[in-house]
Amino acid sequence: MVKVVIVEDNPIFREGVAAFINATDGFNCAKTFEKYEILLPEIEKINPDVLISDINLPGMSGIEGVKKVKELLPDTKIIMLTIYEDDKRIFDALLSGATGYLSKKTTPAKILEAVKEAYDGGSPMNSNIAAKVINLLRLQTTKSNDNEIAISSKERIILENLAVGKNYKSIADELNISVHTVRYHIKNIYSKLHASSQSEAIAQAYRKGIL
Numbered sequence: 001m002v003k004v005v006i007v008e009d010n011p012i013f014r015e016g017v018a019a020f021i022n023a024t025d026g027f028n029c030a031k032t033f034e035k036y037e038i039l040l041p042e043i044e045k046i047n048p049d050v051l052i053s054d055i056n057l058p059g060m061s062g063i064e065g066v067k068k069v070k071e072l073l074p075d076t077k078i079i080m081l082t083i084y085e086d087d088k089r090i091f092d093a094l095l096s097g098a099t100g101y102l103s104k105k106t107t108p109a110k111i112l113e114a115v116k117e118a119y120d121g122g123s124p125m126n127s128n129i130a131a132k133v134i135n136l137l138r139l140q141t142t143k144s145n146d147n148e149i150a151i152s153s154k155e156r157i158i159l160e161n162l163a164v165g166k167n168y169k170s171i172a173d174e175l176n177i178s179v180h181t182v183r184y185h186i187k188n189i190y191s192k193l194h195a196s197s198q199s200e201a202i203a204q205a206y207r208k209g210i211l
Helices: 011-022 036-046 062-072 087-095 108-119 127-139 153-163 168-175 179-193 198-207
Strands: 002-007 027-033 050-053 077-082 100-103
Touching (some): 002 011, 002 036, 002 108, 027 036, 027 108, 036 062, 050 108, 062 077, 062 087, 077 108, 087 100, 087 198, 100 108, 153 179
Parallel strands (some): 002 027, 050 077
C-alpha cells in the first residue's frame, strides 16, 4: 500500500485528489493538510511514502516545507503540484529535495501515475516542465574543480536518464542490467556528488559540468 499525504490550501482540489487516490487499489491518502505548519508536527508519525505539495501556500512556502520534510524523512518522495512553471520555482523546488514537478492542469489519473512513478524511483514531470528543467540545468555556468570527479560512462548515462525522468526499471532495461545494479550505481553517484536525493544529484552534475 502506497501511503500518500497532500499539502494544498485549495480544499476542493485537495480533497478531490485525495478521493481519487483512496478510490484506487494499492493507494491510500493517509491525511491532507492546508499548510506545512500543521503538517510538520505530524509528518514523522504518518511517515508517508509520497508527499504531494503545492508550492504557493499560506505561511511557509512549499519549497521551504519540502526542505524541512526531507530533513525529517529523507526517503519520502515529494511531488510539487502547482500552477507555476517558471524556471526559478522549478529549480528551487528540485534543489530543495522534490522528486517531481507537475502542473495543476494534470488530471487526477496522471497524478496517480506520478505517485506510482515517484514511489518506484522515477522523477515524474510534465513534458514541458521536464524540458524546462533540462534547459535550465544546462544553462548553469557555475563550474568548479569538481569536474575532476571520477564519474564513469555508465554513471553518466544513468544520470542523463534520471534527468529526463526515467525510472530505475526503464534505465535497467536500456542498459541491460538489473534494477539492483542501477541502484548500486546511483548510490555511488550520490556519494561522489555529495548528494542526498536524485534531483540534487542531477543538479550537482550539471553545475559541476559532468552533464
